[in-house]
Amino acid sequence: MGCRSELSSWKALEQSATKLKQQHLKTLFAQDQARFAKFSSQIPGVLYDYSKQLIDEEVFSQLISLAEQTDIATWRSKMFSGEKINFTEQRAVLHVALRNRSNSPVMVEGEDVMPLVNAELAKMKAFTEKVRGGQWLGYTKKSVKDVVAIGVGGSNLGPQMVTEALKNYADDTLNVHYVSNVDGVQLAGVLNNLNPETTMFVISSKTFTTSETMTNARSAVKWFLRHAQSQEAIAKHFVAVSTNLEKTREFGIADENVFTMWDWVGGRFSLWSAIGLPIALYVGFERFLEVLEGAFEVDEHFKHASFDKNIPLIMAMLSVWNTSFLGYTAQAILPYDQALHMLPAYLQQGEMESNGKHVTFAGETVPYTTVPLIWGMTGINGQHAFYQYLHQGNTIVPADFIASLKPQVEVGQHHDILLSNFFAQTEAMMAGVDEQQVRADLAAKGKSEQEIEQLLAHKIHQGNRPTTSILLDVVDAKAIGRLIALYEHKIFCQGILLQICSFDQWGVELGKGLASAIEAELTKEGVSNPHDSSTAGLIAYYKNNR
């Protein structure tokens, strides 16, 4: 298997990039009235408009050729049929099985995993209904009021992001609090306000070895036992989600209180599994199922839509075009919907942990930039913070703008104001403001010729900044499921187009081990290991002055 850059489609795209860099989006729009119709695609509940990306029909067809030449369709079937496409860890990649609402068999090593998936869903349903219904009683026979979800990375970001997105659909049955940071301040801040008699802890860790999560979990047990004073009470207040039964037992959680997942569910793709338990506890199991249903709709679209209408594939092709060909090495995620305020953080892990890598399937260094730096925040807040850079900085950052037709809560005219910003920003980033217009605007304001000359260069906006607009109907359970699944399949396609192994994370594994050696040095009697002078100096300063 040769390197992607040897493919004829890759070479054609390189040539096109040289041409397109001379083009202006404004001209492309002026030349073709049908541009929006040509470069947009729809599925129920989602309009995806990529007409403000710096492409033309030739580039689009070259990108489709790249998708064909890289065998996207074959890889897609391999994923859905449980082949071990995570080959550095010898695992299947089957988060799609977790939301397979058709229930058709999904085979892993000759075994249909759907009965396992359904059994776990049934266990989640029974547990959720018992806790939410007030029948699950704590050690003083009181029902649960607060859930503390302890986990980090994929065992935190997905559930917390969805919980935040669906806040407006929750009743006041339960509060859910998330603790991910090993900075004890976060745990203390949450526990300070809680009553142990009515608190349930969900310890989520695929491996049940992640140091931050285990530290928080142990501190939570200590806090709990200080009040409950009885080891047996733990069974009524601690449940776990993990693949590692040995470790959950060792920790003291009874098997019946452990929700399981499987090694074919990657951490960053795990919110559809029992890792999503805090979501179900918060908004109810039926709504959690709707999240799965929304994702399942997208799985079907991804499997069956032709390449030229296949939204996740187009998202991936555009990312590769922008990053590897046009040289734009960052991408902003800008939700114009408060419900999606955690989406940028979630997608940072999704995309960068998956594809932030530099070797091909065969382990050779790739000669192109792989994925961009993903960053962002809610669009309106961003407008008053970093949009200056987006409009006039001397690097170009393509952006995904995401909004909804309807707000979760109608408040006066707020939504029209919000959406007028959403439309205006992408228009401005595309068209810019040229010299003629700046001159006319300043003259209309009564500025003198001299003042105009002084201001001119500062007020010109070059535009030509690529954006994509995604319009959802309203952010509800199905919509959030759809949106996440679109990005997940985008990440999958990106990996194939770039020939990157998307499903391992050796860089993070390295980080997991690094701190533990230093941890021992930090005790009073800890012996210092050899370090560079900076690290040694910092550790010494910490030990001597804390």
Ligand SMILES: O=P(O)(O)OC[C@H]1O[C@H](O)[C@H](O)[C@@H](O)[C@@H]1O
């Ligand atoms: O669920 P855990 O085993 O505790 O792992 C939590 C997280 O650990 C690391 O950061 C991995 O890179 C993530 O993918 C994973 O989600």
